[in-house]
Amino acid sequence: MTSVVILGSGIMGSALAVPLSDNGHDIRLVGTFLDREIIDSVKATGVHPGLKLKLPEQVRPYQLEDAEEAFDGAEICLSGVNSYGVRWAGEQLARLLRADMLVISIAKGLAADDEGNLRILPEVLAEPVPSQVRARVGWAAITGPSIAGEVAVRHDTCVVFASRDQDVADRLADLFRTSSYHVWTSTDFVGAEVCAAMKNCYALASGLPEGLLAGMGEADAAYRLYNYEAALFAQGNLEMRRMVELLGGDVSTADGLPAPGDCYVTSRGGRNVKVGHLIGQGLGFTEASAKLGNPTLEGAFAIEVVGRALPKLTERGIVGHEEFPLVRHLYEVVGEEKPVEMPWSRFFGGERQAAIAST
Amino acid sequence: MTSVVILGSGIMGSALAVPLSDNGHDIRLVGTFLDREIIDSVKATGVHPGLKLKLPEQVRPYQLEDAEEAFDGAEICLSGVNSYGVRWAGEQLARLLRADMLVISIAKGLAADDEGNLRILPEVLAEPVPSQVRARVGWAAITGPSIAGEVAVRHDTCVVFASRDQDVADRLADLFRTSSYHVWTSTDFVGAEVCAAMKNCYALASGLPEGLLAGMGEADAAYRLYNYEAALFAQGNLEMRRMVELLGGDVSTADGLPAPGDCYVTSRGGRNVKVGHLIGQGLGFTEASAKLGNPTLEGAFAIEVVGRALPKLTERGIVGHEEFPLVRHLYEVVGEEKPVEMPWSRFFGGERQAAIAST
Numbered sequence: 230m231t232s233v234v235i236l237g238s239g240i241m242g243s244a245l246a247v248p249l250s251d252n253g254h255d256i257r258l259v260g261t262f263l264d265r266e267i268i269d270s271v272k273a274t275g276v277h278p279g280l281k282l283k284l285p286e287q288v289r290p291y292q293l294e295d296a297e298e299a300f301d302g303a304e305i306c307l308s309g310v311n312s313y314g315v316r317w318a319g320e321q322l323a324r325l326l327r328a329d330m331l332v333i334s335i336a337k338g339l340a341a342d343d344e345g346n347l348r349i350l351p352e353v354l355a356e357p358v359p360s361q362v363r364a365r366v367g368w369a370a371i372t373g374p375s376i377a378g379e380v381a382v383r384h385d386t387c388v389v390f391a392s393r394d395q396d397v398a399d400r401l402a403d404l405f406r407t408s409s410y411h412v413w414t415s416t417d418f419v420g421a422e423v424c425a426a427m428k429n430c431y432a433l434a435s436g437l438p439e440g441l442l443a444g445m446g447e448a449d450a451a452y453r454l455y456n457y458e459a460a461l462f463a464q465g466n467l468e469m470r471r472m473v474e475l476l477g478g479d480v481s482t483a484d485g486l487p488a489p490g491d492c493y494v495t496s497r498g499g500r501n502v503k504v505g506h507l508i509g510q511g512l513g514f515t516e517a518s519a520k521l522g523n524p525t526l527e528g529a530f531a532i533e534v535v536g537r538a539l540p541k542l543t544e545r546g547i548v549g550h551e552e553f554p555l556v557r558h559l560y561e562v563v564g565e566e567k568p569v570e571m572p573w574s575r576f577f578g579g580e581r582q583a584a585i586a587s588t
Numbered sequence: 589m590t591s592v593v594i595l596g597s598g599i600m601g602s603a604l605a606v607p608l609s610d611n612g613h614d615i616r617l618v619g620t621f622l623d624r625e626i627i628d629s630v631k632a633t634g635v636h637p638g639l640k641l642k643l644p645e646q647v648r649p650y651q652l653e654d655a656e657e658a659f660d661g662a663e664i665c666l667s668g669v670n671s672y673g674v675r676w677a678g679e680q681l682a683r684l685l686r687a688d689m690l691v692i693s694i695a696k697g698l699a700a701d702d703e704g705n706l707r708i709l710p711e712v713l714a715e716p717v718p719s720q721v722r723a724r725v726g727w728a729a730i731t732g733p734s735i736a737g738e739v740a741v742r743h744d745t746c747v748v749f750a751s752r753d754q755d756v757a758d759r760l761a762d763l764f765r766t767s768s769y770h771v772w773t774s775t776d777f778v779g780a781e782v783c784a785a786m787k788n789c790y791a792l793a794s795g796l797p798e799g800l801l802a803g804m805g806e807a808d809a810a811y812r813l814y815n816y817e818a819a820l821f822a823q824g825n826l827e828m829r830r831m832v833e834l835l836g837g838d839v840s841t842a843d844g845l846p847a848p849g850d851c852y853v854t855s856r857g858g859r860n861v862k863v864g865h866l867i868g869q870g871l872g873f874t875e876a877s878a879k880l881g882n883p884t885l886e887g888a889f890a891i892e893v894v895g896r897a898l899p900k901l902t903e904r905g906i907v908g909h910e911e912f913p914l915v916r917h918l919y920e921v922v923g924e925e926k927p928v929e930m931p932w933s934r935f936f937g938g939e940r941q942a943a944i945a946s947t
Contacts, residue, residue, distance in 0.1 A: 374818030387819035459733030460746035463849030490822030
């Protein structure tokens with residue numbers, strides 16, 4: 230039995246208590262300052278209000294002020310905050326982590342500095358942790374197609390645990406792996422995290438075509454825009470591959486679960502797809518987001534980060550101006566509220582190029 | 589203006605008359621022996637009964653017995669038959685083709701010999717054509733995500749025209765390319781055709797999880813099997829890549845439109861997905877196919893061809909026994925009517941391998 234503390238009681242972090250409890254681990258679930266009602270509910274009835282399910286008996290809920298108690302004796306920390314909360318979570322870890330713990334994160338996104346240099350979120354998470362502790366902690370992340378509720382009800386799920394240290398990935402995989410939660414490992418931390426982040430951009434894009442149809446008054450048309458949607462998916466796949474390469478990852482990481490797999494499931498629905506749908510209908514991003522109650526939109530967030538970084542990287546000669554035409558256009562749409570006008574001829578290396586080239 | 593004869597008046601061949609007519613070409617549409625009623629309808633009213641649309645005015649319909657007249661002076665032949673009809677179509681071309689014509693095919697599948705050697709369908713199509721003509725004809729194929737009806741109503745569609753000869757691909761692309769039918773070219777004829785064929789196998793697989801849910805009495809469950817479906821998609825992507833490599837194609841062809849793009853759109857629906865859905869519910873393949881009226885099922889056909897070839901290739905030491913676990917299981921389900929039991933731990937190079945490996 231291993232003691233695992235989950236920091237952040239959103240649906241994904243909380244759902245992962247299920248495979249952990251199936252393996253008999255001791256689980257402490259700590260809410261963030263936004264999670265007070267979730268923890269109250271788990272304390273009162275065991276039910277997670279987001280998942281609408283009773284969490285396993287072994288889960289002990291803690292409010293944030295009791296985090297030190299929750300971390301006492303814990304060997305593993307699952308960082309369950311999303312990309313908006315990573316810096317905050319890092320600040321908590323700075324006071325709560327001890328050397329020799331393992332940290333596994335679920336946040337999906339990228340961060341950029343003023344020069345447009347992009348980096349993966351586990352680096353942002355680790356940054357506030359004092360260097361002597363940070364160096365002795367094993368850092369990892371979960372990527373791959375994983376809808377939280379399906380994990381919580383033990384539907385088959387295949388994920389990749391990525392860490393620079395194979396031993397860290399293996400130890401974590403052993404803790405989580407069950408007969409329905411299937412875990413592979415990878416030492417391509419950068420590649421896996423880049424895919425996890427970028428796929429949210431393209432999932433938002435996948436909502437556009439249905440919205441465009443609705444906007445044309447063809448919401449019930451026999452012939453949809455599936456070819457359109459599939460072309461965006463394919464272009465997104467190429468851009469994910471290129472971004473992995475650009476940030477120094479192993480491009481083969483983008484062949485399976487972290488890129489096409491995760492992008493496929495994320496394109497099946499959710500808030501990013503819904504906001505894409507509203508934008509397709511003609512709403513500006515701000516209006517579309519407001520209509521959904523201004524939820525967390527990791528896809529829009531990633532589009533803004535990457536879309537602002539790319540021109541800087543191009544100006545510095547690091548990225549060709551013809552590269553990433555889809556995510557650049559998504560930034561025009563989401564960040565600058567320009568209308569959707571797909572630059573088809575710039576996709577797939579350029580329509581009138583002699584042969585297919587990457588991105 | 590170029591004269592184009594379309595051999596086979598199914599929905600895809602007929603839909604391609606739209607971009608051709610938009611470019612002002614002369615189009616002769618020849619029905620196969622199965623298409624008599626389609627041609628009668630086009631002759632009488634202009635309406636294609638499968639597409640439920642009026643074809644462009646320029647399209648001249650011909651019954652099969654008038655094929656020689658239709659081929660008279662034609663420079664291009666679009667072979668519009670599906671994978672079941674390729675050998676038959678080749679026999680027609682043997683008498684109808686003239687040297688210096690270009691042939692572009694839409695059939696998606698693979699053929700195998702008794703030793704399990706796989707080859708692409710354009711080779712089967714060309715085989716009956718006398719060698720002196722065959723050598724002087726330019727052969728090509730269309731791959732990528734392309735639902736026929738969407739092409740016919742001019743919804744944006746991105747495809748790849750593949751040919752061993754760049755000039756052939758370029759000439760054909762110029763004939764078809766419009767402001768909504770976007771055409772890229774590739775000289776990786778083998779790689780593009782392998783993706784086109786294999787993706788139908790995985791599209792059938794994508795129907796299984798919803799069927800499994802329905803079979804468990806959970807057709808309306810809040811939590812679906814999307815993680816399951818996405819994992820199959822990812823594994824399918826890896827197997828497509830490996831098959832491209834095995835048959836001597838360029839694996840980068842599997843990065844964009846021909847593999848994830850086409851597999852994405854094919855997984856959105858259609859007969860292959862429906863038969864997968866019924867199998868997931870517990871029906872044997874024969875029963876499931878009968879329930880749908882025994883339609884053309886290119887996915888099932890491809891699964892049978894590949895599923896029978898793989899053990900032979902493994903016995904000959906060409907393919908590892910651990911390779912292609914998904915399509916091998918699909919063959920057990922479709923070809924041998926065994927129950928669905930996903931070999932998860934064999935996917936992605938093996939769950940307990942040290943790190944992610946290809947297939």
